[in-house]
Amino acid sequence: MNEIGQKLREARIEKGYTLDDLQQITKIQKRYLIAIEEGNFDALPGSFYVRAFIKQYAQTVGLDNDALLAEYQDTLPNTKPEEYVEKSVENQTRLTRETTDSKWSKWRNLLPQITIVAIVIIIIAVVYGIALSNRGKDREALNETSSSVTVSGDKPAVKKASSNKDQTAESRQQAASESRAQQASKQAATEKTKKQDLSAKMTSINGSQQTFEIKNLPAKTNQITFSAEKSAAWVSLTANGTQIWQGSVAVGAEQTAELPEGVTQFSIQTGNAPATKMKINGTDVNLNPNNEATFVRTINFTATLAK
Incomplete structure (x- = not known):
């Protein structure tokens, strides 16, 4: 076991982590964690991963990863520039491809739902338009009836119109009373909820x-x-x-x-x-x-x- 592996192992034990715990947290395979602690860097996928895994290991157990890598610079394998560039380009290409595929797959999966929503909106708009048209016709018929009653000058008809006004005023008062009751109910429910704090x-x-x-x-x-x-x-x-x-x-x-x-x-x-x-x-x-x-x-x- 080399010095850097010993230092990482002691920090892990001090944190109370087992190798299985560290594998769950860092997502680094247990066999690679063992290889790092034993200083068997040849068992890792490449020199690029030696520094990356050690840095993640150190950060998880509470060590200064940059200072640790600088301290044991001479004992760690050097990363080849072309290997770093190759992995960076490969990772970037893979990330771009996965992001593009993910976005397209997301829109493709949502396409049926979007189509259904659009159809429902169109149906609602058509029904609403028909309802407005019928309401306009009903108002025209009601206005014509009211005009004929007023022109006739018949006293009973005047009394009926007055009765309709009284009923309208009464309906408004009832609606206002119901609205106040609903507001009072909502306020009571809100106060009750406040009393039941989690x-x-x-x-x-x-x-x-x-x-x-x-x-x-x-x-x-x-x-x-x-x-x-x-x-x-x-x-x-x-x-x-x-x-x-x-x-x-x-x-x-x-x-x-x-x-x-x-x-x-x-x-x-x-x-x-x-x-x-x-x-x-x-x-x-x-x-x-x-x-x-x-x-x-x-x-x-x-x-x-x-x-």
């Missing part, structure tokens, strides 16, 4: 296992947002025995997943618990209230739905 509290901790209780979780679909502070974190979200989302969260970035409607029990696993941050519907959930130093952690949540 809250989360840790109820127990046992080594790498934590338990949280959530109160007033909406019964609808809820949005879970993950972020990372100071260093990247690997996170997995599971509900009803099914993994909903898993992946790495970079510093300064956010990853969002949806918790299905009516779920009252779910859990998350994280490979860097002190750096992992979480929100439920925009409300912060403190995953580490006791400032525990354990990195790999499983956190179980039990929720009470809002009434």
